[in-house]
Amino acid sequence: MxxxxxxxxxxxxxxxxxxxxxxxxxxxxxxxxxxxxxxxxxxxxxxxxxxxxxxxxxxxxxxxxxxxxxxxxxxxxxxxxxxxxxxxxxxxxxxxxxxxxxxxxxxxxxxxxxxxxxxQPVSSPKSADNDSVATNKADDFIFIKTDGRIYKIMHHDLLYAEAQGNYTKIVTAVNTLMPKMPFSNFEEQLPDSLFLRTHRSFIINKAKIGHIEGNRVFINNTEIPIGNNYREQLLKQLGFLK
Known part of the structure; x- marks a missing residue:
């Protein structure tokens, strides 16, 4: 190290x-x-x-x-x-x-x-210790392995994900998972057309946005920050900037 x-x-x-x-x-x-x-x-x-x-x-x-x-x-x-x-x-x-x-x-x-x-430089999305992700971007789901189980997560159920050190916190409509895997590796598995980066530590499901106020995105009752470096690209992806 x-x-x-x-x-x-x-x-x-x-x-x-x-x-x-x-x-x-x-x-x-x-x-x-x-x-x-x-x-x-x-x-x-x-x-x-x-x-x-x-x-x-x-x-x-x-x-x-x-x-x-x-x-x-x-x-x-x-x-x-x-x-x-x-x-x-x-x-x-x-x-x-x-x-x-x-x-x-x-x-x-x-x-x-x-x-x-x-x-750390972005590594190829291989297994991260005992936890990993497997997907094909053409599918409408991913598989997440954590706590000795493999979970199937549909894209439409995924609300947002947050970097948590060596872990990625994945919040869905039904549960919250904490696989031990780099945040960048998880992001690579998601289709760009559905998911947006709002901050260096957050990625969200575009379809789950309730509203945007100032530098915050609201998904259900959760406030997610919008970093200055991501705001312009976020507004472009939502169709408010050309």
């Missing part, structure tokens, strides 16, 4: 220490530095290759969201904050994850898994 360079940016020393401690338990994470503000971080990002950026939002001089917008070549950003109201802004920036303080080590690992999935 490749070593991932990490940068911690938080104006609270205790918060930096907690993330540093969490990173120390994972031998593939190497913390390059801990910074108290975005200007210090900018200097390091210009001189070091950073894979994962832990970024606090409420900081002096320039806040984390504004700082992220200035980055031309973004690492995988994991926002850390005590304020949940910033979540929508974070997802608009296609952040890898959003950790609400105080967060557990278990939740930290989930965020790291998401970052690792995005950093």
């Amino acid at each position: 490749n070593i991932l360079n990490c940068l911690i940016v938080d104006d609270e020393p205790i918060a930096r220490d907690i993330i540093q401690n969490y990173c120390s338990h994972l031998d593939y994470l190497h913390v390059i530095a801990g910074c108290g503000n975005a200007l210090e971080a900018k200097a390091i990002l210009q001189s070091q290759a950073i894979d994962i950026l832990f970024l606090d939002i409420n900081m002096p001089v320039i806040d984390g969201v504004s700082f992220a917008k200035t980055l031309k070549h973004q690492p995988q950003i994991i926002f850390t904050t005590a304020y949940k109201e910033y979540a929508a802004d974070a997802f608009d920036l296609a952040a890898c994850d959003y950790l609400l303080k105080p967060f557990s080590f278990e939740r930290f690992i989930i965020a790291i898994d998401k970052a690792m999935e995005k950093l």
Whole structure:
């Protein structure tokens, strides 16, 4: 496993220490530095290759969201904050994850898994451990293997799917499955004419859209974010842009 360079940016020393401690338990994470503000971080990002950026939002001089917008070549950003109201802004920036303080080590690992999935090159859709998918795009269904069972999922029953670290959360009209497989591999099995990417972590069934409001798609009672990088293409696929 490749070593991932990490940068911690938080104006609270205790918060930096907690993330540093969490990173120390994972031998593939190497913390390059801990910074108290975005200007210090900018200097390091210009001189070091950073894979994962832990970024606090409420900081002096320039806040984390504004700082992220200035980055031309973004690492995988994991926002850390005590304020949940910033979540929508974070997802608009296609952040890898959003950790609400105080967060557990278990939740930290989930965020790291998401970052690792995005950093890994897309592999051919072979079996992923004991869980896999099999389909032909000409069919109107796919087969998913998880928890020792093989499930047949009709396209019209699939509501949406979400990247969850090394797993893909598949939500259907009748159940929710969590096969251990890369999100990109699952997406490859779905016909482009029926399914749309709204965010780097979400793909939806076009026929199941209830309505769109701002940067959110509503499917039943679930709100799904629309990332800035996907909004234009989404509107084109729905026929609102040429």
